[in-house]
Amino acid sequence: MPKQGLRYAAKVDLKKEAYDQPQLHNRWHPDIPFCGTIKNNEVVKIQCVDWTGGQIGNNDSADDVRDVDLTRVHYLTGPFEIETAEPGDVLVVEIQDVQPLQEEPWGFTGIFAKDNGGGFLDEHFPKAAKAIWDFEGIHCSSRHIPGVRFAGLIHPGILGCAPSPEILATWNEREGALIKECSHMGRDVALPPLAKNVHVGHGDDKIKEQVGKEGARTIPGRPEHGGNCDIKNLSRGSKVYLPVHVKGAKFSVGDLHFSQGDGEISFCGAIEMAGEITIKFTVMKGGVEHLAMKSPIYIPGPVEPQFGPGRYIYFEGFSVDEKGKQYYLDTTVAYRQTCLRVFEYLRRFGYDDYQIYLLLSCAPVQGHVAGIVDIPNSCTTMGLPMDIFDFDIRPEAKPEKRDLGSCAFVSS
Amino acid sequence: MPKQGLRYAAKVDLKKEAYDQPQLHNRWHPDIPFCGTIKNNEVVKIQCVDWTGGQIGNNDSADDVRDVDLTRVHYLTGPFEIETAEPGDVLVVEIQDVQPLQEEPWGFTGIFAKDNGGGFLDEHFPKAAKAIWDFEGIHCSSRHIPGVRFAGLIHPGILGCAPSPEILATWNEREGALIKECSHMGRDVALPPLAKNVHVGHGDDKIKEQVGKEGARTIPGRPEHGGNCDIKNLSRGSKVYLPVHVKGAKFSVGDLHFSQGDGEISFCGAIEMAGEITIKFTVMKGGVEHLAMKSPIYIPGPVEPQFGPGRYIYFEGFSVDEKGKQYYLDTTVAYRQTCLRVFEYLRRFGYDDYQIYLLLSCAPVQGHVAGIVDIPNSCTTMGLPMDIFDFDIRPEAKPEKRDLGSCAFVSS
Amino acid sequence: MPKQGLRYAAKVDLKKEAYDQPQLHNRWHPDIPFCGTIKNNEVVKIQCVDWTGGQIGNNDSADDVRDVDLTRVHYLTGPFEIETAEPGDVLVVEIQDVQPLQEEPWGFTGIFAKDNGGGFLDEHFPKAAKAIWDFEGIHCSSRHIPGVRFAGLIHPGILGCAPSPEILATWNEREGALIKECSHMGRDVALPPLAKNVHVGHGDDKIKEQVGKEGARTIPGRPEHGGNCDIKNLSRGSKVYLPVHVKGAKFSVGDLHFSQGDGEISFCGAIEMAGEITIKFTVMKGGVEHLAMKSPIYIPGPVEPQFGPGRYIYFEGFSVDEKGKQYYLDTTVAYRQTCLRVFEYLRRFGYDDYQIYLLLSCAPVQGHVAGIVDIPNSCTTMGLPMDIFDFDIRPEAKPEKRDLGSCAFVSS
């Protein structure tokens, strides 16, 4: 039988509040009701709002980024009932395509203010900032970061199946323990359940109340189901293998990215967008045991922007922080240092620090764990592709300070 | 003028003790005397012993790995005087070629015992073990890990210029502080200077005594000069930009690897070998300021084994350890979890844990920092190339338990 | 100003006859009137019908392929006036995206009967045949050729600017001479102008008459403007540099392909489809002289399906035909032999010759001119990617004859 155009398992309406759309939700909880049903082996399209649910505008001010309401994020589409899926199965999710919405060919990258969200380098760059990206087919460019253009490796930042009650309890317990343990740190180290702005699709008030009390926040990825992994090469043609924890799987997806750099360092760091994703769902019965699976696995698609290995400049960082303090095999410190090395390098060409911060978050930079055993220093590297720049950034090039404009900052 | 065969700036003699060869040394110190002079813009060949100086044999017992004397490592070739190089310059090191020694077409990967060296997973796998690899041109295979074969991305684990006295003092101070701070941990967190087995080339006893007191151990890479970075793609055709800290640069190189996985997780984890490296040296005057350089940078060569992005299985790990404890953005914990996921997966095919540990250390696995901002979980990934196996390891494949022999263990 | 969704410079209606749509035409001639105007530097979307204008159906019979009316092809969308473009300029065409029509996610590959169209191997395989391909995001598969699935490198088979009257005269003269010269061959060697079924958009009868007499057929590509080049990597993100021969350029595009193999050997050999293409047009004033351009040039996009070089089986062919006759550096003979070698190889797995013919036409096979100087033999190669098959086709694999069904043939 000839193949027809695909059905939409869910659509979104960008003119309506995300909060009012019953096919969206913003917490992980087993009791959020299904928003639709998908057959085993079916292929469907699913539309998604951007992760903030439309809080960020296509304009030249970062006020919206500064004032973003993080109690509302992420808005995910789902949860979907996948027929025949049961706990212990693996849900095989083939991402056949991901696209921006035709009528909205743009996205944004944000730097959250240190006191509202923050990011990997908020000690160094505490202000809010923003870049708008225009999509030009597979490429994108930004009026806020002139001189660069690159092809996106488009992907969903979040996908996963709902936790079982037991897993949810584990999450709350272990993250709660961390919050207690780190109360002296004076910053959020994890986000506990929060009733404010909970959205449970078409769930009733009772469910909303319970999810408000217990529902897991969507910010972190978690080993048991994946979730917010922000993996830059989970793109078109990829297959993800997700453990199923509740009957019907309760699969959700969202947080679409046009492109992201390894680490997504500014937190709102990918090129965030609304869009639609085409997925084939297949249930692998008993897959969790068969694959000895504790966390999701995936196989990327065969199609990636290719620069050639010799077209990257690599930077190195170690477990010694910018004040000269030595850490013991701390790979997070090493990666932060690696990032800072790129700032020092790119500044010479005329970019502002916030432009660089935005760029490293969303451009296809390669972040590698190089060595993790040579005590006391982890060594990480970041590969910066030279070919995304329209001027020569090789070490041999003269680093003339160009006039490279500015990203969007807060007004006043 | 026609080009001739290249001169050797230094050769090694595998039949002699490394300790007795004056072109080798095993500490970083500005006073270790030059072992030779290289002109600016000259291309030379440099031979290197394996990092242990021949302590490990091509046999089927891991006794030598268990008993390795880590006070002697790493034996580096150098330091070389690079003419015209002065502090503030950058030494551009083009790695034109790296090769095993013709008459020694083999290498080894080791797992150190937890109480003598250890490694990234020593809590889980505390025993010593070893795999011998035979080189088959660009490929290698091991009688100790049947069923795999891959092309090496051959590279030096260590290269760098000597520290200045000031930098050396900084190293000793900050690593000393860490040792003090972590004295409760009951394990080595850094290695202070050590007189035992110091080798300073043809330096006299006075120098030896001083280097014994102050000389930096070669185990960690350090931000100021690079050193032991263990970067798997610093291979043929790469260019490295190294800051110069003393007159004449005092460049050293060693710790050659036939192949390594991101992280080099078993510590002696690359395929270690003796070999020779062909380098062109160029001095970039005033390069440190010109490049705003705090740590080395490099541009990889254009030649890498290529599998295609869709030929990797990717595994995920998060900042939650195997006991369920939650950490705050701890990327080291996340990477350890990522590694453990691969063990669980590969075990199903019949590999022993120690074979897997060895394999992940040296095969071309891709270790990425995926997301580092979604509190409290870092997410790291490891891409395992399917095509290095001679059987089908896809999730869809039946994981029959093969008879896959054994790596080398200690004798009784 | 925020970017909006793009405007369509032309749409098509698949329910109407191509012949009746004024934004289409099917000959090259300078007098075919503009169907629309595009600004210099503008980005627009353009819809296209499949090259036959809907003659081929999504069904299991090749009757439509056998009976195809080749006097009507190719239907191109255009010609467009590109503002400011004049003879001597170069029109830079950036292909920002190409997509199938959402509601028609399928395409076809055909083998024309020897006596109606024919193809590269029609002496060997004279019958009509067909395969329907279903698009699955970036991948495609066919019920007529089971066991294969691959990602498309989607591209337009035809794009170009209209010839000037002088160039058109040259074409008619030189192709006419060939037809005369080869009248003994008993087969079409070129296609002269033909009044039958000429379509000149909204041009009037007078124009139609003239184009019927003089208009160049769209089948061959031609050096002066490109046209039907059928270049498989002219895909998303590519930039093509086209010489302009008439005021306003009169740019046309069509013959969209989801995927094609080098050579497009069965003539209707790509995966043919209706679709839409997003293009940015930029006029390079005086570009023909500046670039010393005699034929178009292009730079492919950075995104291609990647298999890794070691995942291809390469076949060789020489200038000796299947009857043992030796030719002098005949690369066409060599390529035909190369193709035949793949037939012999793939047959062993159970494929029918017509399935193989269809497959080699549209799958991403690499056709190379290996050596073209070693008299009397040209040597060409074809690289067949192993990873498009879902069974093992390596030489070491057992070639069990599978039941691989059948492509579509003519009914009785």
Add this chain to the structure above:
Amino acid sequence: MPKQGLRYAAKVDLKKEAYDQPQLHNRWHPDIPFCGTIKNNEVVKIQCVDWTGGQIGNNDSADDVRDVDLTRVHYLTGPFEIETAEPGDVLVVEIQDVQPLQEEPWGFTGIFAKDNGGGFLDEHFPKAAKAIWDFEGIHCSSRHIPGVRFAGLIHPGILGCAPSPEILATWNEREGALIKECSHMGRDVALPPLAKNVHVGHGDDKIKEQVGKEGARTIPGRPEHGGNCDIKNLSRGSKVYLPVHVKGAKFSVGDLHFSQGDGEISFCGAIEMAGEITIKFTVMKGGVEHLAMKSPIYIPGPVEPQFGPGRYIYFEGFSVDEKGKQYYLDTTVAYRQTCLRVFEYLRRFGYDDYQIYLLLSCAPVQGHVAGIVDIPNSCTTMGLPMDIFDFDIRPEAKPEKRDLGSCAFVSS
């Protein structure tokens, strides 16, 4: 048992005449005696002279190229007896490594004079010329073609097993027929057996006489055994499957290339060198029938220089020659036109035509058969990698005429 350094199955002596070395020969004939024996599954090293046997010097005159004696070429190393190989078997040749000789790190590319050898473009560029290339590890550069540098994809131009008497007779018959048929053309179209300078290793005078009468010249590759295929990606890590026609296989190899472009257009067009190749030989019993093999097949190694698809400029050519004559699907004419388009493009930067001719012959250009069915025009493409140039050659770049010196020409 530990692996030792490999044995040499044959060495060469560059100080002796090739003609006097018994492990070399320069014709294909089943009676040339074995020069050594290799076990099934053995790995050996084999040294080779350059294809001319040392006729070309590392200097700045092309006199030696003009005067080259083509009755002596190619000198191959062999033939080797491969134990257990018999007619009908396939000899699997794994190229584990290829290297220049350590003491001779250079090679040459030549353009033969039209009246002594000629080449693909000898009508346009009839003079002799030469470029010497210095090897810099995996890279090479030339004092005769400044401004370019690239990594070699090193490979043997020739490998194959000896023909059986029957196959040899076929070759002589069919090539003889061509010579007769083309006697009007006034140029060599194939090379018949020739007694002059026949070298049959340590064969006696009787054999020499017979080979002089019947032995096939080594210039062309031939379908039945491969031979001089000049395939640029038959490099390190490749596996070639060769049909065996005589007992013991009588395998020979030579004509090593540091790099070659698709087509090897100047005939002596690769970077020719003396060197050594490491091969593992494996006999696949009954392989010819098993693989339905008529010509060799191969699987390239996983390691290639990578530029990324978007780093090539592609040129197009069609079956219309430079005088405007139309040919019928003549792919040879099309490829010649494609080449000429690159000349016109590169000339603008200051290169001399002969430099371009040499460069396109040996640099890693991609030559594709794009379309071979759109009567009357074949379309071929050539992809020129931009990153081998040290200045910007994009169409957008200003083509300043640089002073790019000169290749070597004949002395007055």
